[in-house]
Amino acid sequence: MNQLHAVIKSIETEENISLVMVEAIDISFSVLVIDTPATAAYLEEGNEVIMVFKATAMSISKNLTGGLSIRNRFPATIAAIESGKVLSSVLLDCKGVMLEAVITTRSADGLALQVGDEVEGLVKTHDISLMHKE
Numbered sequence: 146m147n148q149l150h151a152v153i154k155s156i157e158t159e160e161n162i163s164l165v166m167v168e169a170i171d172i173s174f175s176v177l178v179i180d181t182p183a184t185a186a187y188l189e190e191g192n193e194v195i196m197v198f199k200a201t202a203m204s205i206s207k208n209l210t211g212g213l214s215i216r217n218r219f220p221a222t223i224a225a226i227e228s229g230k231v232l233s234s235v236l237l238d239c240k241g242v243m244l245e246a247v248i249t250t251r252s253a254d255g256l257a258l259q260v261g262d263e264v265e266g267l268v269k270t271h272d273i274s275l276m277h278k279e
Contacts, residue, residue, distance in 0.1 A: 147203070147244045150278065151196045156188055163188060165275065169196055170240045175216045177270040187277035195276040202272035203246035205235060206265045207256045217268040223260050228253060237266055 151169035158164075158181045165176045165188065174196060182188040204215070221237035221244065233253040235246045244266060258264070 147198050147200060149196045149242065149244075151194050151275075153188065153190050153192045153194060155190060156182060158182065164270070167194060167196060167275070170242055172219050172240075174268075174273065175270045176273045176275055178275060187275070193278040195278050196273055197276060198268050198273045200234070200245040200247040202268055203244065204267040205237075205246050205248060205252075205256065205258070206267055207258065207262060209265055213267075215267045215269055217266075217270065217273070219266050221264055221266050223258060223262045223264060226253065226258060226260060233258075237264065239266060 149169040151167035153165060154168050155166040156163050161179060161181060163178050163181050165178055167174050167176060180188060187194060219239055221239040223235060224238040225236040227234045228250050231250060232247055233250045235248060235258060237244045237246060246266060
């Protein structure tokens with residue numbers, strides 16, 4: 146499980162759902178939560194939270210151009226790759242923080258991923274969870 150310490154920067158709420166903007170490692174992330182400031186006390190601007198997402202929820206792009214609906218995009222360098230027959234674990238160095246992406250080995254091979262490659266990590270807003278930092 147990938148974890149980043151973050152700070153809530155803004156919250157936009159409609160009915161029982163909120164789009165929360167957080168900042169972690171000097172990068173802005175969007176997180177969709179089924180909660181509101183009225184129902185979850187931790188949802189307040191300036192609060193510290195822990196942002197978590199599964200390794201299987203992260204995609205990797207290489208030389209991506211054009212538009213994309215995924216809002217959470219961050220630059221990284223491939224630090225390590227462990228390839229199996231079906232899945233590959235790709236360790237990304239994002240500003241000194243290690244994040245893991247698990248993708249199909251076919252995708253890793255199709256992108257010709259190698260250690261040292263500059264890539265982008267991609268995570269959809271609904272694939273990230275926020276936890277109150279104790």
